Amino acid sequence: xxxxxxxxxxxxxxxxxxxxIDKPRTARDYDDIRWYVMHESILVFVEEGDWYIQFGSxxxxxxxxxxxxxxxxRPEICREYEPEGCDYSVGxxxxxxxxxxxxxxxxxxxERTGKRLGAPKAPRKRPKKKPVRVGVTGExxxx
Ligand code: SF4
Ligand code: SF4
Numbered sequence: 678x679x680x681x682x683x684x685x686x687x688x689x690x691x692x693x694x695x696x697x698i699d700k701p702r703t704a705r706d707y708d709d710i711r712w713y714v715m716h717e718s719i720l721v722f723v724e725e726g727d728w729y730i731q732f733g734s735x736x737x738x739x740x741x742x743x744x745x746x747x748x749x750x751r752p753e754i755c756r757e758y759e760p761e762g763c764d765y766s767v768g769x770x771x772x773x774x775x776x777x778x779x780x781x782x783x784x785x786x787x788e789r790t791g792k793r794l795g796a797p798k799a800p801r802k803r804p805k806k807k808p809v810r811v812g813v814t815g816e817x818x819x820x
Contacts, residue, residue, distance in 0.1 A: 682760040688736075688743040689764035691755075695722075695731040704786070708794055711782040721782075723774035 698721070701707045713719050718733030740746045745755070762771055769775045776782050779795075786794045 686765040688739045691736040691739040693731050693733045695729045698728050698730050707786045711779045721776045722772040
């Protein structure tokens, strides 16, 4: 922070934590992402080919004036963040992909694979038991 642009912003970049995740490859991976975004304040986005999960949560150091209260000793990641291309200047338009709802993940997966996520599975057949004959003495005989 610290630029003129930041003076007009309410600290958009200080209101979440984003962590890289593995690029989804299997139906289960996509289903997990679908589950992530079913939760409040959780979204998944892709930037320059890398996948991230984002947890919406305000930093405790963001002051009521939307300025950093620990500016001189703010973490390295905050120092590296530049207003150019930031959340305030480009927002989610800077992302390649942006998922905030399960339906978006389902649609994306279906478009890519032609398959549906979350479709109920057919019930598993129970294996038939082999009949056991019992002899007159009560001992089990071979079927
Ligand atoms: S989102 Fe951009 S403009 Fe807003 S505080 Fe962060 S760097 Fe500054
Ligand atoms: S430490 Fe300061 S700059 Fe970093 S996220 Fe918190 S309020 Fe923002």
